[in-house]
Amino acid sequence: MSFYNSFARSILVPVHDAVKGERTMKNLRALEASQWWPSAQLETLQSERLQSLLQHTYTHVPHYRRLMDERDIRPTDITSAAALALLPVLTKATIRENLRDLVAEGFPRRELRQDRTGGSTGTPMTFYGTRDERVNYGYARHFRALGWAGVRFADRMVVIHEMSGTVSPSQRVLRRLDHMLHRVTPFDTGAAAEAYLPDVVSTLRRTRPSVLRAYPSVLYLIATFLKSSEQSITSIRTIVAGGEQLFDYQRQAIREVFGVEPFSKYSSMENWDIACECEAHAGMHIQAEDLVVEVVDDRGNPALPGQQGRILVTNLHNYGMPFIRYDTDDYGRLIPSTCSCGRTLPMLDITVGRCRDYIETASRGRISGTGIGIRNMATMGVTQFQLVQEIAGQVTARIVAPGLPRADSQDAVRRAVVEILQKRFGDDTGIQVEFVGRIDPTPSGKHMAVVSRLA
DSSP states (O other): OOHHHHHIIIIIHHHHHHHHTOOHHHHHHHHHHHTTSOHHHHHHHHHHHHHHHHHHHHHHOHHHHHHHHHTTOOGGGOOSGGGGGGSOOBOHHHHHHSHHHHSOTTOOGGGEEEEEEOTTTSSOEEEEEEHIIIIIIIHHHHHHHHHHTTOOTTOOEEEEEOOOSOOOHHHHHHHHHHHHHHTEEEEEGGGOSGGGHHHHHHHHHHHOOSEEEEOHHHHHHHHHHHHHTTOOOOSOOEEEEESSOOOHHHHHHHHHHHSSOOEEEEEETTTEEEEEEOTTOSSEEEOTTTEEEEEEOTTSOBOOTTOOEEEEEEESSOOSSOOOSEEEEEEEOEESSOOTTOOOSOEEOSOOEEGGGEEEOSSSOEEEOTTOSHHHHHTTTOOEEEEEEEETTEEEEEEEOTTOOSHHHHHHHHHHHHHHHHHHHOTTSEEEEEEOSOOOOOTTSOOOSEEEOOO
């Protein structure tokens, strides 16, 4: 650890906390201790925080007070995470329809932070977080997750993400100062398309970061570009992939080109850091002191240990607009075993997938459309691949293959793709193959493997 790393952690960030009246470092130290607690002690802390949140919610949030009264439930009936099943699942549709009644009565409006999600789902959703949850707890979870990946305070870092919209001149100055002090170089995902990859590589060479953070799809583009152009970046010792599912073929390409094993991190706009891999790479540790993570079946009932289901999150610190049993639209499974690293936090399977990543087949039901044969397709000259479904039982495969200008070459790839997809989805599922010049990312910079437009 360099002098500046030590200075940032022991002086720079604590002084920032003191000046701003924040508790990020205090909460980080608490999280760094509690991750080693016995499981029973963690569960006790989580239950205490859950009961406090539920009592506040019943007293101050009209939507939940109405739900509990209709079901003759009182906050004292829910004494642990296991009893949360007494309450219904909170969906994005419910939030859109009941936004006003989900905000706590009497909560100081200056403490609320309006935000918006939906760039990758296509359906925007406005919600409210709080300054306390975001800064004091969310930042602490974020720093701990990066610490699991071996990232130290003020490590030189390039972060490729979506740049925020309009900001005031003063906010722009403060953001630049923050980046400078923490030695972070941001790069807009809007400029991380293939045409801008030389600029990305130039930035990495110029700044010589030890840490690179980006969407898995963006990291994969960078890795394949470096490999094809016979270039290398030697300064990077840690890669953190988040915002999308990290597929095995992406992990392999990143490891091959950069010489490091990427860390997969699971987060969301609504709840910030939820879970992250540690050095064991055996699953994601759930940030259970601040969040309750459930895995349930399609009816909202708890899934069996190790069984895949929908991921629900309850944020234990958002008192402004409580998210209780919030449906993330993601799939995953809880891992019943503990991690070899010694941390006692519960574990989530690293193969987290979006609910909308599933294809409705003609006769085989709903099947995941992610991670399908892209490694094999790469040998055919395919550089990008996306499945689009607008009608159940029919799928369009959009393919970018710039090295296949001839019709006969495209026909051979078309037949191979149809064979791969029908093997997965069934011969009675209609497959159309469309060759395109490029597949644009979403406004937030994500590259969607599956686009489902089913109602």
